[in-house]
Amino acid sequence: MDTAQTVSLIEDILKGNKTRKDLDVVEDKALRAALQKVSFVVLEKQIAYRSLNDLRINYDKIINALSCAIVLLQSDKNFPGYSEAARHSLEIISLELPFHNAALYLVPENPGEDGLVELVGYYNREEQRVIITGDQEEPLIHGPEEGIIGWVSQHRETALLGDVERDTRFLPIDGLGMQVSSLICTPLVSRGKFMGVLSFSHHIKGFFHEHDIRILETMGEFIAYYLYHSVLVGCAEESP
């Protein structure tokens, strides 16, 4: 193998055009081994860059979730009831995390039946606005096991749907009239009390990943804590 051939082979390896098997044609054993090592370094570099990219994305997501939690906890408002506090939370979520749709459901003040949740409002990322369920409108209530929201409120577990069409738990009611292909939702629990459901959705399939579960559950923890305490403090401050 002459120098020109060696050079051409190295160039191909660097471009990732040669597999380890392709190098079997190199007759010189030592050269073949050296070139295989070069090919391995190229692969390692690619893997490292990919991991770095993934980790950066996750890191940014956690930082976003943290900022959102801090803005929420710092907000100087207390509320007489959970639905007012939930509306405020939804407004902050839509400002801090505007890249997906968000919806907040709460256990109604007089639930009647166990496992019911009622839509408080949602954020539509396409229209970039928060839609609050008015008191005039017919309330949107999910019964137990009704849609994915009903499933989450019944099972009190986070649900990740990479493709809503492939999940029988998803019903049109869960989409809230928005174009939804993937969805992740988590129960809101504070001090053992089930308070509602937080849901994020997106029109792209597979928008949410396994690692988003932890981030969403963290968000859920903070929001449940916020709802519980801002109402408690709101009541405490109102009483003389």
Next chain:
Amino acid sequence: MDTAQTVSLIEDILKGNKTRKDLDVVEDKALRAALQKVSFVVLEKQIAYRSLNDLRINYDKIINALSCAIVLLQSDKNFPGYSEAARHSLEIISLELPFHNAALYLVPENPGEDGLVELVGYYNREEQRVIITGDQEEPLIHGPEEGIIGWVSQHRETALLGDVERDTRFLPIDGLGMQVSSLICTPLVSRGKFMGVLSFSHHIKGFFHEHDIRILETMGEFIAYYLYHSVLVGCAEESP
């Protein structure tokens, strides 16, 4: 240059023993260029791995801080006063973040003078125990601008000391009798109210980095929020 020499050169490049300049001896222009590219890929791989490592460490730190915040917010206890809530916070910090010393200072209930803070307790990582300042003992109070704790409570800014010996703001009183070489501390502020100082220290110089500032400030936000609200709720629950 024969094959054996080329192989030896490639092996050296892969080990990182050759700089770009060392390759000037290669007479064949095309081979030199190809080997320089290999050397560049080796460098890129090293940088990617180092960045990945740094990012993983930061990521783990944020996850740790988050877990600590969640454990704190989830804890089912409310307290009649800030110092009881602060002691509880310190116990959780020492369980969740046991790799450095931690200390918590609060504005005394009757501060008298502005800018005073009093030590509530500290965690000694070497002895792995929390030391709570008892009511019998002489309280350890920092006046304004007294030591780095006094500086933080006066300026209400986070301070990062890579080497306490090189910072005139640091006084022996800040070390709390522990071996301290580096330190980071942040003011605790909730709803504009200055409540105290949270401090982490370590016996190794340069243990804390620029990116720890954000993490510590986040911790400070949660702890200040927790102190403020657990006392408010504690009082609300006690009143009939």
